[in-house]
Amino acid sequence: xxxxxxxxxxxxxxxxxxxxxxxxxxxxxxxxxxxxxxxxxxxxxxxxxxxxxxxxxxxxxxxxxxxxxxxxxxxxxxxxxxxxxxxxxxxxxxxxxxxxxxxxxxxxxxxxxxxxxxxxxxxxxxxxxxxxxxxxxxxxxxxxxxxxxxxxxxxxxxxxxxxxxxxxxxxxxxxxxxxxxxxxxxxxxxxxxxxxxxxxxxxxxxxxxxxxxxxxxxxxxxxxxxxxxxxxxxxxxxxxxxxxxxxxxxxxxxxxxxxxxxxxxxxxxxxxxxxxxxxxxxxxxxxxxxxxxxxxxxxxxxxxxxxxxxxxxxxxxxxxxxxxxxxxxxxxxxxxxxxxxxxxxxxxxxxxxxxxxxxxxxxxxxxxxxxxxxxxxxxxxxxxxxxxxxxxxxxxxxxxxxxxxxxxxxxxxxxxxxxxxx
Amino acid sequence: xxxxxxxxxxxxxxxxxxxxxxxxxxxxxxxxxxxxxxxxxxxxxxxxxxxxxxxxxxxxxxxxxxxxxxxxxxxxxxxxxxxxxxxxxxxxxxxxxxxxxxxxxxxxxxxxxxxxxxxxxxxxxxxxxxxxxxxxxxxxxxxxxxxxxx
Numbered sequence: 001x002x003x004x005x006x007x008x009x010x011x012x013x014x015x016x017x018x019x020x021x022x023x024x025x026x027x028x029x030x031x032x033x034x035x036x037x038x039x040x041x042x043x044x045x046x047x048x049x050x051x052x053x054x055x056x057x058x059x060x061x062x063x064x065x066x067x068x069x070x071x072x073x074x075x076x077x078x079x080x081x082x083x084x085x086x087x088x089x090x091x092x093x094x095x096x097x098x099x100x101x102x103x104x105x106x107x108x109x110x111x112x113x114x115x116x117x118x119x120x121x122x123x124x125x126x127x128x129x130x131x132x133x134x135x136x137x138x139x140x141x142x143x144x145x146x147x148x149x150x151x152x153x154x155x156x157x158x159x160x161x162x163x164x165x166x167x168x169x170x171x172x173x174x175x176x177x178x179x180x181x182x183x184x185x186x187x188x189x190x191x192x193x194x195x196x197x198x199x200x201x202x203x204x205x206x207x208x209x210x211x212x213x214x215x216x217x218x219x220x221x222x223x224x225x226x227x228x229x230x231x232x233x234x235x236x237x238x239x240x241x242x243x244x245x246x247x248x249x250x251x252x253x254x255x256x257x258x259x260x261x262x263x264x265x266x267x268x269x270x271x272x273x274x275x276x277x278x279x280x281x282x283x284x285x286x287x288x289x290x291x292x293x294x295x296x297x298x299x300x301x302x303x304x305x306x307x308x309x310x311x312x313x314x315x316x317x318x319x320x321x322x323x324x325x326x327x328x329x330x331x332x333x334x335x336x337x338x339x340x341x342x343x344x345x346x347x348x349x350x351x352x353x354x355x356x357x358x359x360x361x362x363x364x365x366x367x368x369x370x371x372x373x374x375x376x377x378x379x380x381x382x383x384x385x386x387x388x389x390x391x392x393x394x395x396x397x398x399x400x401x402x403x404x405x406x407x408x409x410x411x412x413x414x415x416x417x418x419x420x421x422x
Numbered sequence: 423x424x425x426x427x428x429x430x431x432x433x434x435x436x437x438x439x440x441x442x443x444x445x446x447x448x449x450x451x452x453x454x455x456x457x458x459x460x461x462x463x464x465x466x467x468x469x470x471x472x473x474x475x476x477x478x479x480x481x482x483x484x485x486x487x488x489x490x491x492x493x494x495x496x497x498x499x500x501x502x503x504x505x506x507x508x509x510x511x512x513x514x515x516x517x518x519x520x521x522x523x524x525x526x527x528x529x530x531x532x533x534x535x536x537x538x539x540x541x542x543x544x545x546x547x548x549x550x551x552x553x554x555x556x557x558x559x560x561x562x563x564x565x566x567x568x569x570x571x572x
Contacts (some may be wrong), residue, residue, distance in 0.1 A: 012468050344440065361485035361549065362429075369425045377460045391461045391483055421437075422430055 026371030451564030492553030
């Protein structure tokens with residue numbers, strides 16, 4: 001059944017106790033990993049081991065536990081950095097999540113704009129432009145939109161074709177000499193589209209703009225190498241890649257981090273402090289004010305270990321095969337309309353759809369009664385919904401632990417939905 | 423989970439054949455409410471004549487629970503005294519917050535007792551209350567314009 005998969009899905013499932021749960025007497029079919037993934041025992045155990053054995057605050061205590069905790073935290077940073085091909089661990093800033101990572105960059109622009117001594121690349125004003133796409137998660141739209149409203153810069157966006165792809169033909173028109181920063185989604189959370197990056201990054205370079213990626217839905221699912229991508233920054237989050245909630249990351253080139261003013265200030269991010277002035281520590285400490293999520297960093301690193309063990313090329317191959325099956329089976333459901341690419345090329349294993357005029361809330365409720373967990377609603381991507389003329393969608397998303405049988409159950413249950421609301 | 427308990431016949435009937443739908447004139451108060459988690463929306467108008475709710479008209483998009491609830495509400499409050507309509511709202515809200523512990527009084531709540539099962543689904547309670555929130559807000563707006571309760 002999993003013939004084409006490069007992963008031993010049954011062995012993987014054994015590492016995720018939650019997948020043994022029954023919902024309303026039926027085995028859980030968890031098809032909501034695009035919202036948050038489940039965590040293997042290895043992640044939970046690593047966090048427990050750290051908490052039971054080495055817990056202390058970092059970078060400030062000379063005692064043994066303090067040293068162990070610092071080593072664990074910085075070791076986690078190095079693992080995460082290596083996972084995305086970052087040239088140095090110091091280019092990885094731990095944050096709360098992708099949303100905070102993107103806000104960190106947006107606020108660097110805002111703070112630079114009001115600081116006469118700041119790097120001019122980060123200064124925005126009327127006439128300057130910021131570019132996103134129409135398929136952003138709100139996390140990579142609203143920080144930029146609000147930044148533009150506050151600074152007088154103009155927000156522009158690359159549109160979406162009817163097939164659910166970026167309108168790359170418009171790239172040269174949308175990204176102009178006035179553009180200071182382009183921030184776009186790598187893999188779209190509602191449509192599942194994997195965006196080609198080279199044309200946009202090349203155009204951004206041509207006009208001298210900084211360029212970054214919301215990689216929340218790509219780092220967990222496909223091999224990501226920041227050097228190969230040739231971007232200035234990426235944002236991603238632990239909880240979508242088998243790790244705990246409460247920790248995410250911003251990767252940015254060392255030179256960019258140096259030029260960026262800090263977003264949050266306070267403890268742990270300083271060099272010297274007087275009552276009047278402060279000089280800041282070097283990145284990444286400059287961006288990590290306050291006690292960070294230490295046990296979560298340990299869990300994040302354990303998740304990276306787990307994915308490394310599986311091999312990201314294998315994860316990609318599994319999901320490519322999986323989405324082929326999802327699309328093929330879902331297309332057999334009467335009245336089902338896929339929102340996003342209908343072919344398993346250049347897309348991840350996240351499939352949004354509508355079912356005639358049955359509201360996604362009702363679809364989700366009937367599926368839940370069958371033990372099937374999907375996401376319903378606008379998926380924090382309202383402009384994408386508007387683009388496709390829908391109020392909300394139902395979204396099924398697969399990951400390393402999902403089986404064909406779960407898709408079969410989904411398809412059967414969608415037949416039930418039509419019966420209830422006919 | 424027993425789906426039939428949630429999607430009772432009477433709910434599905436109101437969903438498929440909503441009563442009193444569409445926006446009408448005259449009206450003294452209008453309210454627009456959204457449920458940001460699912461994108462459900464309702465625009466609702468009230469026409470108050472003296473101490474009575476002379477009409478409630480609405481246009482909505484949403485799930486079966488929110489659409490059926492607006493339809494049931496229309497039947498409960500149209501031509502009712504404003505005070506009685508508000509009492510029905512309090513009663514219905516209490517039923518929705520009962521976490522499956524209350525059955526509702528069919529004498530006063532009529533078809534709305536079918537929503538008792540919804541109270542077991544915390545994610546859906548907001549859907550059932552969306553129309554009522556709009557009704558309450560529209561009444562406040564109507565009284566602000568001088569109509570309604572003297």
